[in-house]
Amino acid sequence: AQSVTQLDSHVSVSEGTPVLLRCNYSSSYSPSLFWYVQHPNKGLQLLLKYTSAATLVKGINGFEAEFKKSETSFHLTKPSAHMSDAAEYFCVVSPSGTYKYIFGTGTRLKVLA
Amino acid sequence: DAGVTQSPTHLIKTRGQHVTLRCSPISGHKSVSWYQQVLGQGPQFIFQYYEKEERGRGNFPDRFSARQFPNYSSELNVNALLLGDSALYLCASSQGPEADTQYFGPGTRLTVL
Numbered sequence: 001a002q003s004v005t006q007l008d009s010h011v012s013v014s015e016g017t018p019v020l021l022r023c024n025y026s027s028s029y030s031p032s033l034f035w036y037v038q039h040p041n042k043g044l045q046l047l048l049k050y051t052s053a054a055t056l057v058k059g060i061n062g063f064e065a066e067f068k069k070s071e072t073s074f075h076l077t078k079p080s081a082h083m084s085d086a087a088e089y090f091c092v093v094s095p096s097g098t099y100k101y102i103f104g105t106g107t108r109l110k111v112l113a
Numbered sequence: 114d115a116g117v118t119q120s121p122t123h124l125i126k127t128r129g130q131h132v133t134l135r136c137s138p139i140s141g142h143k144s145v146s147w148y149q150q151v152l153g154q155g156p157q158f159i160f161q162y163y164e165k166e167e168r169g170r171g172n173f174p175d176r177f178s179a180r181q182f183p184n185y186s187s188e189l190n191v192n193a194l195l196l197g198d199s200a201l202y203l204c205a206s207s208q209g210p211e212a213d214t215q216y217f218g219p220g221t222r223l224t225v226l
Contacts, residue, residue, distance in 0.1 A: 034214070043117075044156075044203065044217040090155055099169045099210045101146070103155030 002027045004093045006104035014112045019078040021107045023091030026072065033074045034092040034101070035065055044090070050074065061085070086111045115139070117206050117218035125224045126194050134189040134221045138206030144168075145187040146215060147179060148203040156203055162187055163210035191223075199225045 007022040025031060035047040048059025055067045065076045074091060091104040118137045126132050138145050144163040148156035158171040162181035176192045185206075191198055201222050205215035 036217075043219040044205075046214060046216070049214055094211075097211060099144075099146075099161045099163070100158045100171070101148075101156075101205075101215060102158070103148075105155050 002031070002093055002095045002098075002102055004091050004102055004104040006089075006091050006107050008107050009105065010108050010110065012110040012112060013081045015083055016080050019076070019081045019085065019109065021076040021089050021091075021109065023074045023076065023104060024072055025074060025091070025093045027093055027095045029096040030069075031096055032094040033065075033067060034094070035059065035063070035074075035076050036090045036092060038088045038090065038106075040087070047076070047089075081109075081111045083111050083113065085109060117204055117216055119202075119204050119218040119221050121221060122219070123222045123224075125226065127226050128194055128196060130194050130225075131190065131192050132194060132223060134191075134202050134204075134223070136187045136189070136204030136206075136218060138185050138187070138204075139216055142206035142208050142216075143185055144207045144210050144213070145181055145185065146205045146207070147187070147189045148205065149173070150201040150203055150220070152200070159189070161210065168210050194225045196225050199223060 003026045005024045033050040036044040048057045050057045050067045058064045088106045146161040147159040150156040160179045161169040165181045179189045181187045201220040203220045204218045207213040207215045
């Protein structure tokens with residue numbers, strides 16, 4: 001069965017320091033992988049998407065993620081956190097040949113001044 | 114271009130009632146998916162419709178049903194509401210049915226009393 005695990009439910013960083021949000025997936029074949037962000041009272045916004053091209057994917061707002069097949073991981077990083085990055089982040093897997101998105105449980109990012 | 118739109122924004126119902134939620138996809142998108150997001154959790158897949166046909170269904174009871182219209186808009190219906198149906202219902206649209214980027218609407222917040 002396909003699944004996605006976000007290893008941290010909450011992450012706190014200071015403004016200007018690096019961000020690391022961890023995600024591991026389980027899928028039978030090469031999946032598509034996504035990171036979405038959800039700000040309070042707003043809809044889900046796509047940050048980036050991996051679909052078997054380059055393993056390092058660059059997204060919006062300075063975020064990037066690296067697909068590591070050997071580790072079945074797709075961790076999200078940003079070199080320097082901004083206050084506006086405070087939000088809920090979801091890792092999503094869409095197994096190859098399927099139509100559904102499988103969401104992780106989310107990681108709430110807090111950015112301290 | 115307008116994004117995915119959903120109506121109503123908020124809804125309050127009592128147990129046993131019926132509810133209809135509506136979604137208009139991005140122009141040119143032929144696929145609509147529905148998700149339920151309970152407070153504090155990641156969205157759970159309910160349905161996907163592509164070209165007016167159901168392409169997939171998540172693990173939800175038969176009280177949940179949906180349809181897609183010729184203009185690709187969609188309705189989600191829930192009968193015999195339970196307290197546990199209280200959630201944010203998200204609609205997402207995409208161009209195709211598989212492994213395609215989904216764009217989410219702002220959601221409908223349903224409260225069942």
